[in-house]
Amino acid sequence: MDLGLQDAAVAVTGGTAGMGRAIAECYARDGARVVVLARTESAIDETVTMLQSVGSPDPFGVATDLSRPDTVEAAFDEIASRWGVLNVLVNTVGAGASIAGTFDDIDDARWGEAFDLMTMGAVRTCRAALPLLRKAPWARIVNLSAGSVQRQSPRLMAYTAGKAALTSLTKNLSQTLAPEGILVNTVSPGTFITTQIHEFLADEIATRGVDPDDDVEIAAVLQDMFGHALGQLGRAGLPEEIAPIVTLLGSRRNSYTTGADVNVDGGSDFR
Structure with a gap:
């Protein structure tokens, strides 16, 4: 299936590891120009080399800390100067083991970390990307939420709360941007x-x-x-098993799905 991604401009946050890297690679194999936003320069360099090797015509990376608005703005300024437009924004960033724990385990700082990275990180990237998305002939946003939003885990309380807020943000943003033809969805991974x-x-x-x-x-x-x-x-699941779903939703081929939360969970939603 031709997803209409040849030479499309795609930004993937957290694009150097796990699901983010697999998603970036999937776009690259369909001929998209891909920029990865991540914290570590060495991982960015290695990923950009891989993206070029699998077919991305103009891959690059920008060191970005999503908890810092200045670095997010600088990253999208660089994208603007290089490409001028953006067709797709994919937010894959989640928080690590530091926020895992039950209610009794998690202090205010860890609650703040969960929401700042997973919810506010997406707020910052969407805000910075919108001027570029609005310039493109077609545009999509895909945010990775979590299956635990629907099937709560007491050991992932802050993580799940941050992802639930992201799902709500995405749903509202889809309504805001629908009149402009910008489609916005979440994909919710199960256990990967x-x-x-x-x-x-x-x-x-x-x-x-x-x-x-x-x-x-x-x-x-x-x-x-x-x-x-x-x-x-x-x-x-394995990262490469979620990448095609994200790529389809964040493609020109998707012309009608917006405001959806798509489960990719091996069927756990039916248990």
């Missing part, structure tokens, strides 16, 4: 094997003596701890 999962499971991995590089062993730990969240397929 990502860097964040490794961070979250670090203590459990060490206790069990599990090989942190063995996805099969990691999946077994997830099954023990979150069996109810692994869905009808009975396994965790």
Whole structure:
């Protein structure tokens, strides 16, 4: 299927690891120009090399801290000077293991971190991207929320609350931008094997003596701890399994879906 992405201008936050990297690669393979926004220069450089190798005609990266409005604005200023327009913004950034925990575990600073990165981070990128999206002949925004918004986990309280706020923001933004033809959706992953999962499971991995590089062993730990969240397929997802869904929603081919929250969870929504 031709998604109409050849030479499209695409920005992916958190685009150097996990789902963000897989999404950036998926766009690149369809011929899009891709910019990745992330914190670490070395990871950006390595990702840009990969994007070029798989077909992106003009990939680049910008070191960006989404908790700092000045770096977000500077990143989109650079995109503006290079491309002039933006067709797609994908926000994949989540918070790491530092905000995991039950209600009794989480202090004000960690609550603030959850909302500042996952909710306000998207607010900042959407605000900075909108002038460029409005200049494009077609434009899409896709924000990654979380399956735990629908199936609450007491061990992920702040994370889930931040993602729930992001889902609400996205729904409202879809209504705001619909008259301009800018489509805005969320995709909600279930349990996926990502860097964040490794961070979250670090203590459990060490206790069990599990090989942190063995996805099969990691999946077994997830099954023990979150069996109810692994869905009808009975396994965790891989980043490359969510990328095509995000790419379709954030493409010219998607001309009618907006304000949706799409589950990619191995069927766990039906349990």
